[in-house]
Amino acid sequence: xxxxxxxxxxxxxxxxxxxxxxxxxxxxxxxxxxxxxxxxxxxxxxxxxxxxxxxxxxxxxxxxxxxxxxxxxxxxxxxxxxxxxxxxxxxxxxxxxxxxxxxxxxxxxxxxxxxxxxxxxxxxxxxxxxxxxxxxxxxxxxxxxxxxxxxxxxxxxxxxxxxxxxxxxxxxxxxxxxxxxxxxxxxxxxxxxxxxxxxxxxxxxxxxxxxxxxxxxxxxxxxxxxxxxxxxxxxxxxxxxxxxxxxxxxxxxxxxxxxxxxxxxxxxxxxxxxxxxxx
Amino acid sequence: xxxxxxxxxxxxxxxxxxxxxxxxxxxxxxxxxxxxxxxxxxxxxxxxxxxxxxxxxxxxxxxxxxxxxxxxxxxxxxxxxxxxxxxxxxxxxxxxxxxxxxxxxxxxxxxxxxxxxxxxxxxxxxxxxxxxxxxxxxxxxxxxxxxxxxxxxxxxxxxxxxxxxxxxxxxxxxxxxxxxxxxxxxxxxxxxxxxxxxxxxxxxxxxxxxxxxxxxxxxxxxxxxxxxxxxxxxxxxxxxxxxxxxxxxxxxxxxxxxxxxxxxxxxxxxxxxxxxxxxxxxxxxxxxxxxxxxxxxxxxxxxxxxxxxx
Ligand SMILES: Nc1ncnc2c1ncn2[C@@H]1O[C@H](COP(=O)(O)OP(=O)(O)OP(=O)(O)O)[C@@H](O)[C@H]1O
Ligand SMILES: [Mg+2]
Numbered sequence: 001x002x003x004x005x006x007x008x009x010x011x012x013x014x015x016x017x018x019x020x021x022x023x024x025x026x027x028x029x030x031x032x033x034x035x036x037x038x039x040x041x042x043x044x045x046x047x048x049x050x051x052x053x054x055x056x057x058x059x060x061x062x063x064x065x066x067x068x069x070x071x072x073x074x075x076x077x078x079x080x081x082x083x084x085x086x087x088x089x090x091x092x093x094x095x096x097x098x099x100x101x102x103x104x105x106x107x108x109x110x111x112x113x114x115x116x117x118x119x120x121x122x123x124x125x126x127x128x129x130x131x132x133x134x135x136x137x138x139x140x141x142x143x144x145x146x147x148x149x150x151x152x153x154x155x156x157x158x159x160x161x162x163x164x165x166x167x168x169x170x171x172x173x174x175x176x177x178x179x180x181x182x183x184x185x186x187x188x189x190x191x192x193x194x195x196x197x198x199x200x201x202x203x204x205x206x207x208x209x210x211x212x213x214x215x216x217x218x219x220x221x222x223x224x225x226x227x228x229x230x231x232x233x234x235x236x237x238x239x240x241x242x243x244x245x246x247x248x249x250x251x252x253x254x255x256x257x258x259x260x261x262x263x264x265x266x267x268x269x270x271x272x273x274x275x276x277x278x279x
Numbered sequence: 280x281x282x283x284x285x286x287x288x289x290x291x292x293x294x295x296x297x298x299x300x301x302x303x304x305x306x307x308x309x310x311x312x313x314x315x316x317x318x319x320x321x322x323x324x325x326x327x328x329x330x331x332x333x334x335x336x337x338x339x340x341x342x343x344x345x346x347x348x349x350x351x352x353x354x355x356x357x358x359x360x361x362x363x364x365x366x367x368x369x370x371x372x373x374x375x376x377x378x379x380x381x382x383x384x385x386x387x388x389x390x391x392x393x394x395x396x397x398x399x400x401x402x403x404x405x406x407x408x409x410x411x412x413x414x415x416x417x418x419x420x421x422x423x424x425x426x427x428x429x430x431x432x433x434x435x436x437x438x439x440x441x442x443x444x445x446x447x448x449x450x451x452x453x454x455x456x457x458x459x460x461x462x463x464x465x466x467x468x469x470x471x472x473x474x475x476x477x478x479x480x481x482x483x484x485x486x487x488x489x490x491x492x493x494x495x496x497x498x499x500x501x502x503x504x505x506x507x508x509x510x511x512x513x514x515x516x517x518x519x520x521x522x523x524x525x526x527x528x529x530x531x532x533x534x535x536x537x538x539x540x541x542x543x544x545x546x547x548x549x550x551x552x553x554x555x556x557x558x559x560x561x562x563x564x565x566x567x568x569x570x571x572x573x574x575x576x577x578x579x580x581x582x583x584x585x586x587x588x589x
Contacts, residue, residue: 179368182338186356187385187435197381201372277371278417 021059028058057248065248066255080240082232084252088260090232094150094225095218095264098157102214106162107207110169111195114203120170127166135160135221139228149229153222160221161214168210172203204275212268219261234260283347284314284471285335285439289551290344292330304330305498307550308344310490317465317472319482321530322492323538328475329443335473336362336441348439358386361432363442367424369416369431376412379403379431386435402434403427406460422453429457433464440465442474446481455514458484466510479530483523484514491533493541499548501541504529504556522559529558 057065073085113119135156142152176199184194226235234253241249287310296302304327312318320328333339335346337356345352348360369378379399384390390398403412406426416424425445432440445461446454462485465472476482482489489504507522517523537544 177368179364179366180370182362182364183368183370185338186336186358186360186362187382188356188358189385198370201370204372275372277415279371 024059028056055247057251061248062251066252069252079231082237084234084237084256087232087234087237088256091222091226091234092260094153094233095157095215095222098154099161099215099218101154102158102162102165103211105158106165106210107169110166110207111173111199113166114170114173115195115199120174127163131163131167135217136224136228139225143229149231153225153229153233156225157218157222161218164213164217165207165210168213169203169207172206172210173199175206176202201275205272208268208272208275212265212272215264215268216261219257219264223257282313283311284316284349285310285312285473286347287311287331287335288345288347290331290334290341290346292327292334292339293342302496303342304495306343308500309551309553310500312471312473312488314471315469316487317462317470317474317485318488318490319474319476319486320490320492321476321479321482321534322498323494323534324477326492326495326498326538328492332362332441332443332473332475335439336360338362358435359438361435361437361440363425363428363432363440363445365443365445365447367416367421367428369424369427371416374413374415375403375408375419375427375430376400378416378427379434382431382435399430399434402430405433405464406430420453422449422457425449425457426460429461429464433468436468438471440470440472440474442472444475444477447477454478454481459514461485479527479534480517482530483508483526484512484517489530491530491538493538497542499541499550500553501533501538501545501548502554502556504558507558526558529556 069084073083075081075083076086113123138156138159139152142155143149146152146155180198180202181194184198189197222233223235223238226233227239230236230239234257238250238253238257241247241253287308290308291306292304293301294304308331310331320331322328330339334341335353337353337360347353348357353360370381373381376396376399379402380395383395383399387395387398400412403409406429408423408426408430411419411423416427419427425448428445442461446457449457458481461472464470472485474485476485483506487506489506490500491502491504492498493501504526507526508517508520512520541548
């Protein structure tokens with residue numbers, strides 16, 4: 001039953017993809033030779049003008065280019081010409097660093113806030129104000145104080161991924177079922193052991209949900225941040241290829257950004273499932 | 280006089296009331312239990328039974344008064360007093376063995392894994408869960424979960440077992456089996472047990488003493504009923520005992536009518552000297568003048584058998 005549903009859904013997905021690629025192909029294919037023009041002018045204008053080819057690349061162009069990239073993902077021909085693997089690697093490393101730093105701060109801090117009603121009330125106004133600030137708004141301040149574009153990007157990732165984790169940790173810790181706490185209390189379990197053996201496992205699904213939201217936001221933000229700071233990374237690659245007017249490369253980058261984002265989300269989803277136990 | 284293993288001395292519990300004042304769940308409550316006795320508390324919903332149990336467990340502090348266990352005033356929870364929670368309160372991320380082992384390691388911190396496991400296994404076997412050690416709570420039936428709760432409470436070899444309606448969520452059949460098991464275990468290990476129940480038959484089967492509480496707010500302990508049935512009573516032939524109906528009628532009668540207007544009827548009630556009712560012993564009993572209650576007039580779930588009260 002479910003397997004047949006999955007099979008049918010898979011088939012529909014393939015049909016939809018094929019239809020999309022087909023329409024894309026038809027919409028962007030060459031419309032044959034166009035009005036005669038002087039050969040010199042035609043040379044100048046390129047295929048777009050001479051063969052009625054759309055400026056938007058078709059799926060075959062993108063596929064061919066993608067194949068090229070996939071064969072040499074890690075080449076490095078100077079600052080403006082690096083393999084996609086290298087660019088993605090830079091982005092993932094930045095996201096990873098900023099995100100890990102945020103985990104290291106948000107989870108212990110969230111634990112403290114969640115366990116202390118006083119801290120929770122005292123810090124609430126700050127969190128409420130800081131949370132809705134667009135992470136990119138921090139960029140000038142970061143660039144000014146840190147004076148290093150790469151670290152500034154990491155800082156922006158840090159600041160954008162900290163809030164969902166912090167808030168979810170606080171909520172998860174504060175809403176641990178009273179009866180589980182009471183079990184620990186009747187067994188005279190000390191505060192530290194209680195935190196690790198009852199509160200952490202009980203709050204883990206909520207904390208990991210926060211971490212999953214965070215990684216999604218971090219991956220959204222890194223592209224914009226790298227467009228701003230430049231140098232390396234997939235965001236910079238997109239911007240650079242736009243300046244080179246290589247729409248093909250832009251499309252490839254978009255596709256890869258989507259795939260990496262999906263993978264990051266799936267990894268966190270798997271971790272969430274690992275710590276979630278039905279009652 | 281009688282040895283007071285547990286002595287609740289004049290406790291009160293007050294909560295901030297609606298109009299700025301305070302509402303007392305109960306005031307000046309006195310209650311004592313000798314060692315090795317099984318006591319049940321019966322009273323209507325909201326009268327403060329759970330509150331008393333939580334205070335006994337040390338999970339909650341009384342607004343006034345003290346609880347003395349084995350000659351010492353309690354302050355907070357203790358591994359000597361195990362609690363069986365109404366909602367079993369198992370940790371869902373731990374297996375059956377893990378849940379029991381958690382209690383065992385909490386009591387004996389220096390034990391190694393093998394010893395903890397062996398000890399936990401003994402109690403899992405005791406409640407008849409052999410073979411389910413590695414299941415998680417979500418894979419267990421309600422009755423099995425409650426058994427794990429019992430195994431967990433027993434595994435720390437407490438001096439006192441506190442049970443808050445432990446079987447109320449179970450079907451009649453499972454409840455009967457678990458009642459048998461709890462009774463056997465308590466008799467074998469000489470536990471002092473304090474149990475809240477809504478089921479009159481459960482109280483009659485299990486308890487040596489039954490505490491009757493009036494309705495809240497301002498609930499009082501109205502009577503202590505001594506169970507006249509022999510210690511070796513069986514669950515199935517309970518109702519054949521000549522004193523069974525007198526006892527049952529007395530309790531039901533209290534719940535149906537006297538619990539509501541107890542304060543008005545007995546203005547001279549002394550909370551420090553709660554009358555002890557001895558059913559079937561003329562001269563000492565008040566049951567004689569209590570008229571038997573026709574079962575139709577009440578919705579008290581304990582009246583219908585098999586009971587399905589919640
Ligand atoms: N945190 C609280 N704040 C205010 N009132 C409370 C609080 N906790 C309990 N109460 C009141 O105390 C009274 C006794 O509650 P308790 O849970 O002890 O009742 P109970 O006898 O165990 O009832 P039940 O049989 O339904 O479990 C109730 O009337 C309840 O409204
Ligand atoms: Mg209760």
